[in-house]
Every structure is written in structure tokens, then in C-alpha cells.
Amino acid sequence: MLKYILKRFVYIFIALFLIITITFFLMRLAPGSPFASEKSFPPEIEAQLNAEYGLDNPWYIQYKDYLISTAQLDFGESMKYKGRSTNDMIAESFPISLTLGVEAMILAVGLGVLFGSVAALYHNRGVDYVVTTIAVLGISVPSFILAGLLQYFLGLKLQLFPISGWNGFIYSILPATAIAVTHMGFIAKLVRSSMLEQNNSEYVKMARSKGLSKWGVLFKHSLRNALLPVVTYLAPLFAGVITGSFIVEQIFAIPGLGKYFVTSITNRDYTVIMGTTVFYSIILLLAVLIVDILYGFIDPRIKLRGGKKA
Amino acid sequence: MGETILEVNNLKINFKTYAGLVQAVRGVNFSLEKGKTLAIVGESGSGKSVTSNAIMKLIPQPPAIYAEGEILFNGKNLVTATEKEMTKIRGNDIAMIFQDPMTALNPTMRVGKQIMEVILKHNKKASKAEAKKRAIELLTEVGIPFPEQRFKQHPHEFSGGMRQRVVIAIALAAEPKILIADEPTTALDVTIQAQILELMKQIQRTSETSIIFITHDLGVVANVADTVAVMYAGQIVEYGTANEIFYNPKHPYTWGLLGSMPDLDNEADELLRTIPGSPPDLIHPPKGDAFAARNEFALAIDYEQEPPMFQVSETHFAKTWLLHPDAPHVPIPEAVRKRIEGYLEKNDEVGSELGKGGD
Numbered sequence: 001m002l003k004y005i006l007k008r009f010v011y012i013f014i015a016l017f018l019i020i021t022i023t024f025f026l027m028r029l030a031p032g033s034p035f036a037s038e039k040s041f042p043p044e045i046e047a048q049l050n051a052e053y054g055l056d057n058p059w060y061i062q063y064k065d066y067l068i069s070t071a072q073l074d075f076g077e078s079m080k081y082k083g084r085s086t087n088d089m090i091a092e093s094f095p096i097s098l099t100l101g102v103e104a105m106i107l108a109v110g111l112g113v114l115f116g117s118v119a120a121l122y123h124n125r126g127v128d129y130v131v132t133t134i135a136v137l138g139i140s141v142p143s144f145i146l147a148g149l150l151q152y153f154l155g156l157k158l159q160l161f162p163i164s165g166w167n168g169f170i171y172s173i174l175p176a177t178a179i180a181v182t183h184m185g186f187i188a189k190l191v192r193s194s195m196l197e198q199n200n201s202e203y204v205k206m207a208r209s210k211g212l213s214k215w216g217v218l219f220k221h222s223l224r225n226a227l228l229p230v231v232t233y234l235a236p237l238f239a240g241v242i243t244g245s246f247i248v249e250q251i252f253a254i255p256g257l258g259k260y261f262v263t264s265i266t267n268r269d270y271t272v273i274m275g276t277t278v279f280y281s282i283i284l285l286l287a288v289l290i291v292d293i294l295y296g297f298i299d300p301r302i303k304l305r306g307g308k309k310a
Numbered sequence: 311m312g313e314t315i316l317e318v319n320n321l322k323i324n325f326k327t328y329a330g331l332v333q334a335v336r337g338v339n340f341s342l343e344k345g346k347t348l349a350i351v352g353e354s355g356s357g358k359s360v361t362s363n364a365i366m367k368l369i370p371q372p373p374a375i376y377a378e379g380e381i382l383f384n385g386k387n388l389v390t391a392t393e394k395e396m397t398k399i400r401g402n403d404i405a406m407i408f409q410d411p412m413t414a415l416n417p418t419m420r421v422g423k424q425i426m427e428v429i430l431k432h433n434k435k436a437s438k439a440e441a442k443k444r445a446i447e448l449l450t451e452v453g454i455p456f457p458e459q460r461f462k463q464h465p466h467e468f469s470g471g472m473r474q475r476v477v478i479a480i481a482l483a484a485e486p487k488i489l490i491a492d493e494p495t496t497a498l499d500v501t502i503q504a505q506i507l508e509l510m511k512q513i514q515r516t517s518e519t520s521i522i523f524i525t526h527d528l529g530v531v532a533n534v535a536d537t538v539a540v541m542y543a544g545q546i547v548e549y550g551t552a553n554e555i556f557y558n559p560k561h562p563y564t565w566g567l568l569g570s571m572p573d574l575d576n577e578a579d580e581l582l583r584t585i586p587g588s589p590p591d592l593i594h595p596p597k598g599d600a601f602a603a604r605n606e607f608a609l610a611i612d613y614e615q616e617p618p619m620f621q622v623s624e625t626h627f628a629k630t631w632l633l634h635p636d637a638p639h640v641p642i643p644e645a646v647r648k649r650i651e652g653y654l655e656k657n658d659e660v661g662s663e664l665g666k667g668g669d
Contacts, residue, residue, distance in 0.1 A: 124372075202413040209366055209408075210428045210480065211401035214393075220427070224418050299418055300464040 005289070012285045019281045020070055020274070024063055027270055034079035034268045053079055053270075066274060075275035080267045086275035089260060094279075097244030097256035100172055100179065104241050107180035108187055113230065115184070116191025117218055120226075123196060131188065138185025147178040147251045164253040175252040179245055183237055187230055194226040228298060235291040239284035312343040315520050316365070316488055321379035323357075323364055326372055330593040334360045336544035337379070340537075342488065345518040349531040349552070351567065352541035355589050358524045361541070362490045365522070366404055367396050383488075402432040405486035409493040411473035415465035421476050422461035425449070428483040448479040452509060471502035475509070482513065489513075490522045495530060507533055528571055529653070532556060537625075540564050543590050543600035549619075550626035556654060559642065560620075560628035562605045569646035571653055583645065599631065607632060607640045 035041060035049050050056045053076075054065055069076055075086035119131040154174060155163035161174050198204060199222060207217045244258030257276070264272035295302045323335040335357045342348050350358045363369045365381055367388060381388040383403065388396070408414040416424060425445040429436055436444070442461070449457035452475040465473060474494065481489055491510065495503040511534060514521060523534055531538055531552065538555040540548040540563060548561040559565055566585035587604040590596050596603065602612035609631050611617075620633035632640050642650075 202408055202410060203416045205368060206406070206408055206414045206477070206480070207416065208368060209400050209406040211397045211399070211431050211484075212427070213397050216431075221416050221419070225416070301417060301466045 005293070008289050008292070012282075012289070015285055016070075016278065016281055017067075020066060020278065021063075023274060023277050024066055027268075027273060028059060030268065032268045034270060036268070053077075055270075070274065070278055075278070076271040078269055078272050080264075080269040080272070086271050089272065090257065090275060090279055093244070093255055093257040093260065096166060096254060097249070097258060098242050100176055100249075100254065100256060101238075101242030101244065103172055103176035104179040104183070105238060107176060108183035108237075108241075109230075109234070111180075112184040112187025113191050113223075113227075115188040117195055117223060117226075119188065119192040120195030120199060121214060121218060123199075128192075132192070135185040135188040135192075138181045139189070141181070143178050143182055143245065144247045144251060146181055147175070147248055150174045150178055151251070164251070166252075166254045166256075171252075171254075175248050175254060178248050178251075179241060183241070187233065190230050190233060191226060194229050195222055198222040198226045224298060228295065231291055231294055231298065235287040236284065239280065239287045243280050243283060312345060314341050315344050315384060316342040316522075317382040318361075318365070319380050319382070321361065321364065321381060322377040323360055323369070324375045324377045326375065327593075333592050333595055334374075334544055335364065336592075336595065338541075338544075338546055340539050340546065340549065342520050342522060343536075344487075344520055345514065346536040347514065347521040347523055347534050348537045348539060349523040349525060349535035350539045350541055351525060351528060351531055353526055353567075353585075353589060355592075356541040357544040358541050359492055362406075362492050362522060362524050365490060366400055366406055367391070367393075368400075368406075398432075401428050401486070402484045403486055404488045404490065405481035405484065407474075407477055407481050407489065407491040407494045410497045411470055411477050412497065414477050415473060417465055419464070420461070421463055421465060421468070422446075422449075425476070425480050425483050428480055432484040445479075445483070448483055449476070451482070452476070452479045453505075454479075470498055471505065474498060474502075474506055478506070478509065478513075482517075485517065486519065488520045488522065490524070492524045493526070494523075496525070496527070503530070510534065528567055532654070540567065543595065544592055545600065545629065547601065547630070548628040550622070550628075554623065554626040556650060558622070558626070559650075560622055560626070560633060561601075561630045562607050562632070562640075563601050564628075565642055565646045566604075568650050568653075569643070571649060583649070599629075609637060 033055070034053075035046055040046075041049070047056070054062060057065070073087075078084050078086055078089065081089075115131045115135065119128045119135075122128045150161075151163050151174065154160045162171050163174075165171055195218075204217055204222050207221045212220065243261070244256040246258040246262045248254075249256040249258040260272055261276050261280070263269070264276055318338055318340050321335055321338045322333070325332040325334055338357070338361055340348060340350075350361065352358045360369060360374075364374075364376070365383075365388065376389050379389070383399065388399070391399070415421070422442065422445050425448055426438070426441040429441040429444050430438070433441075446457045446461055449460055454460050454472060454475055460468075465476070468476060474497075478494075489510075494510070495506050498506060507530065510521065513519060521534070523531070525531060535552045538548075538550060538552050539546045540555070540561065542563050548555065548559065548564045550558075555564060556568070559568060563585070566583075569583045570585060572582055585604055590600050590603070597616075598614050599605070599608070599612040599617055602608040605612065611631050617629050617631045617634075619627045619629050621627055622633065631637055
């Protein structure tokens with residue numbers, strides 16, 4: 001097990017190295033520069049700025065500098081926002097996105113699994129149709145429309161929740177719901193089909209022949225077996241959701257991490273692009289590793305091995 | 311005659327499908343006595359598994375419909391029983407052994423827990439420690455070595471034969487009065503089959519359990535059954551003691567089944583006998599005798615009118631017009647007779663219990 005995890009960490013470093021390299025060359029390939037704006041600088045000033053950020057060096061020197069700074073996990077100062085380091089930007093905004101993301105995850109997974117199980121239990125009956133319809137709606141309605149609807153009805157009309165801002169738990173409910181609904185619908189559909197497959201298997205019939213009730217069979221037998229595909233989906237979902245959503249954070253005026261993924265690119269803010277990319281990659285790779293370890297706990301047939309045979 | 315524990319009267323079960331209503335079971339009658347074994351024999355699609363699952367009410371409704379008839383367990387009609395009443399009967403009074411031990415156990419649950427579950431469900435007074443003790447006893451009883459270690463393992467750590475023993479241990483856990491074995495040896499190899507059959511016989515001797523044995527393997531039937539019901543197209547076509555079915559079969563379908571048993575000792579030039587054709591479509595069951603189209607001895611009336619159950623002896627019934635007083639006398643085909651005799655002889659050599667007397 002330990003050997004397996006060590007091996008996976010080696011893979012993570014290789015993956016990170018490749019991600020940094022590809023990001024670096026893509027940044028170079030994209031036209032424009034952090035200092036290009038409508039009123040152009042005199043060439044002397046631009047040359048000075050380039051010199052300050054090391055952009056006048058040949059590409060291999062810059063590449064080496066990025067590798068070194070990434071290895072030290074210090075991504076340097078933002079090229080757009082003077083005097084702010086990329087690390088500070090992430091450190092300030094990530095906790096907000098993380099809170100929102102964790103809330104959304106709990107909602108999406110909790111309700112998704114519940115809805116999916118109920119739909120499978122009442123397969124092809126009224127409840128199933130209602131749940132499936134809600135799930136499909138959840139998947140197909142874009143989060144910005146849902147966010148707007150939530151703000152209008154629950155915020156403005158019913159005055160139940162604040163419309164925007166970030167000032168405590170109550171502020172997080174609407175945006176978390178807006179993020180969660182799509183994923184909830186997807187998880188519900190995933191759980192439903194996976195449960196139906198399990199319900200047709202012999203061991204579920206056997207569990208019923210033991211005298212267990214419908215719900216007993218669900219909780220003690222079929223759910224655990226049905227969760228494997230859901231767990232697979234959770235890793236990228238988790239990484240995506242906790243690093244913030246550009247659209248939802250914009251709509252609810254939440255100072256989260258989500259916007260930097262988009263604005264850093266449009267600004268050609270090289271240091272922030274590198275910082276957010278590496279940060280997201282680390283979270284995603286770790287989430288995938290955790291999911292792989294979880295498999296072994298959910299299904300005892302899956303054994304993690306560090307050796308070549310694995 | 312012993313005490314009747316289960317009685318099935320005129321049971322009819324239909325399945326709603328897109329193609330139409332499938333009449334899977336078309337009026338089945340049988341009874342099971344305490345401590346006896348009833349074998350239900352028939353080819354795939356003859357309705358034997360549906361019948362056995364129907365007793366436990368394990369067939370999903372919809373699409374299945376209990377169209378007619380009753381299932382009396384100790385006088386109580388299970389057809390009208392609620393799901394809640396059924397959860398008290400399943401596992402506790404009637405337990406089931408499944409065909410494929412590779413898929414019948416939950417792959418993510420420890421074997422011991424799967425056995426304990428039944429004990430804890432049906433014996434509210436049992437503590438976890440008692441249930442564990444009982445589960446280990448059961449594992450020992452079904453012949454699993456190192457039960458304490460095995461208790462903690464998962465199903466994938468067991469071989470097929472061992473898993474079937476676990477399935478049997480689970481079925482026995484609440485000391486059921488009836489054990490329904492749905493082709494329990496079909497998925498196992500021959501040597502393991504013999505062990506599992508021996509185990510089941512031993513269980514019956516010690517605990518007076520009644521067994522319904524579903525199979526398409528007549529060789530197994532001769533070993534275990536007291537009474538045999540031969541099913542075809544959702545109906546029982548011949549019913550009698552094992553002796554009567556093997557020594558004096560009356561229905562051409564039974565002849566066909568007995569004749570198609572592989573016989574290794576016979577002359578090598580004889581081909582494996584088969585029953586021509588395939589079972590009828592049960593969405594539109596044929597008029598008259600359902601077996602007529604595949605029956606080389608079919609009479610004109612077989613295509614017109616369904617035969618009634620003719621009584622051969624006090625315990626022996628067959629549903630064929632050949633038994634009508636006016637019908638021509640058709641003896642068992644010589645080849646089939648030889649094959650049955652050969653088979654019985656061989657069975658005697660290995661110490662079969664057949665011939666212990668149909669009481």
C-alpha cells in the first residue's frame with residue numbers, strides 16, 4: 001500500500017512536469033503580453049518591464065525559471081495586479097471557493113445518491129419518472145440561469161436568502177445550490193442506472209430471499225456496490241468544484257478563486273496562469289489518487305499493489 | 311403420508327411484456343410433505359424457476375401477475391400475503407439456494423456477515439456474539455475448513471464449490487422448514503456436484519427440512535427426490551414418486567427427457583438422443599397438448615383438445631391422451647428403455663438411494 005502511494009507520487013510529479021511544460025509553451029504561443037493594453041507604453045518602459053519580470057531572457061532561461069519557482073511553490077508577483085503575489089491571491093480566494101465547493105459537493109452527492117437510489121427502488125413507477133425528470137432538468141439547465149432564478153425567487157421575492165456577497169453561511173446557500181444542481185442530476189442518473197444493474201444481480205435476489213426489506217437490501221447490499229462508478233466521477237468533480245466556478249462566483253459577487261482562471265488568461269498574466277494551473281493540477285491529481293485508494297476500501301476485490309504486476 | 315407443509319393449487323403466473331402476455335405458469339398443482347424432497351424437472355423455459363420464485367414471491371410485480379391459484383404454506387395463502395408478512399417468511403420459513411454461487415453472494419460483504427444477517431434478522435433475541443458463534447457452526451456444518459478464518463473473508467476468496475456451501479449455510483441459518491434449491495449444482499463441476507448433493511441429503515436427514523429441487527438434470531433427480539414433477543410449457547405433465555417416474559414413465563416428454571440423458575457405457579455408435587424442436591411460444595400457447603408438435607406419438611386429438619391428468623396409480627399422474635382407454639397402446643421406445651435401465655444400473659452401483667420404496 002505504502003509502496004503504491006509512493007509510486008503514485010512519482011507519477012504525480014511527472015504529470016506536473018508535463019503540465020508545466022505544456023502550459024509554458026502554450027502561453028508563449030498565445031499572442032499578446034501582460035503589458036499590452038489600449039494605451040501603449042513607450043518602448044523603453046516596456047523593455048524595462050520585460051526586464052523586471054525576466055521576459056527578455058531567451059525561452060529556455062524563462063522555462064528554467066518557471067520550473068524552479070514552481071518547485072519552490074512560489075509563483076511570483078502578478079504581472080497585472082502590481083504588488084500582489086500569485087500565492088497571496090490563491091491563499092485569499094481559495095478558502096472561499098473551498099467552502100462553497102464543499103457545501104455544493106455535500107448537496108450534490110447527498111441528494112444525488114438519495115434521488116438515484118429512490119428512483120431505482122421505484123423503477124418505472126411515478127417516483128422514478130419524477131426523479132428522472134428533475135435530474136435531466138438539473139443537468140440541462142445551465143448554472144447561470146438557475147443562479148438567476150434562485151436570486152429572483154428565493155432572494156428578491158421571498159427574501160429568504162441574501163442575493164449576493166460573501167458574509168457568512170447564509171450567503172453561501174444559493175450559490176452552492178446553483179453549483180450543486182447540475183452535478184446532483186448527473187450523480188442521480190449515475191446512481192440510478194448503477195443501482196438498477198445491481199438490483200438485477202443474483203446477490204440482491206439472495207438478500208431478498210433472506211427476508212430483508214427493500215430498504216434493508218438497498219443500504220446493506222446494493223448501494224455499496226452501486227457507488228463505484230459514482231466515486232470515479234467524484235475526483236474530477238471535487239477538483240473542479242472546490243477551485244471555484246467563474247460564472248457562479250461572478251453572479252453572486254463572491255471573491256473566490258474561479259475568476260482568476262479566466263481573467264489570468266485574458267490578461268496574459270503569466271505568473272497567475274502558471275500558479276492557478278499548477279494549483280488545480282495538484283488538487284486534481286491528489287483527488288484521483290484518493291479515489292483510487294477509496295476503491296480498495298469500497299470493493300475488497302480491488303487490491304492496490306506497488307509492484308510491476310499491479 | 312406425512313404432514314403436508316406446502317400446497318400449490320392451480321397456480322397461474324403471467325408476465326406482461328411488450329410482445330404480449332406470457333403465460334409462464336399455466337395451472338400448476340403439487341404438494342410437499344414434511345421432510346421430503348420434490349424435484350421439479352423440465353427444460354429451460356418450462357416455468358420451473360418461475361414456480362419456485364413465485365413461492366417466495368421473489369418475481370418482480372410488475373411485470374409478473376399472479377393470475378390465479380393459491381400457494382398454501384401451513385394453510386396460509388402466500389399469494390395474498392403482504393410484502394411485510396413475506397419478509398418474515400423468506401429466509402425464516404422458506405429459504406432458497408441459488409443456481410450460481412459465483413454471483414449469489416454480495417462481493418463487498420464479508421461472508422460471515424452475510425450469514426449473521428439472516429440470524430439477526432429472524433431471531434431478534436440473538437446477540438451479535440451468538441450470531442457469530444452460530445455462523446461459524448454453520449460454516450463447519452456445511453464442511454468449510456478453518457471456519458473462523460473463513461468467516462472474515464470475502465466471497466472472491468472462495469472457490470465455486472465453497473461459495474455454494476456458504477450459500478447453503480445462509481439458507482440454513484434460520485432453520486427453514488422448506489428449502490428451495492434452484493438448480494444448485496448446475497454451475498458446479500461434477501465432483502463438487504456430488505459433494506453438494508450429499509450435503510443436502512445429510513441436512514435433510516438431520517433437520518427434517520422439506521426440499522423443492524429444481525433441475526433439468528435427471529441424474530441428480532434419481533439421487534435426491536422422493537417425488538418428481540415433470541414440467542413442460544408451464545404445466546406439470548407427469549407427477550409421481552421417483553420410482554414411478556424412472557421405472558414406469560408414462561408421458562412421451564418424460565420418455566424424451568430420460569432418453570436424452572448421456573450414457574457413457576452404451577454402445578459407442580449410438581448418438582446422443584434429443585427431443586426434436588423447441589418449447590412453444592407461451593404468449594400464444596398451442597391449442598390442445600402443448601407437447602404435441604414435438605411428440606412422435608402425437609394423436610389427432612392432441613392438436614385439438616388439452617389432455618386431462620390421468621391417474622396411473624395412487625401417486626402417479628400423467629397428462630397425455632395416450633393413457634385414455636381408447637388410445638392405442640404405445641410402449642416406451644426400446645432405445646429409451648435401454649437407456650433408463652443402463653442408467654439405473656449404474657446408479658445402483660454408486661449406491662443410489664432410488665428403490666428405497668415409494669411410500
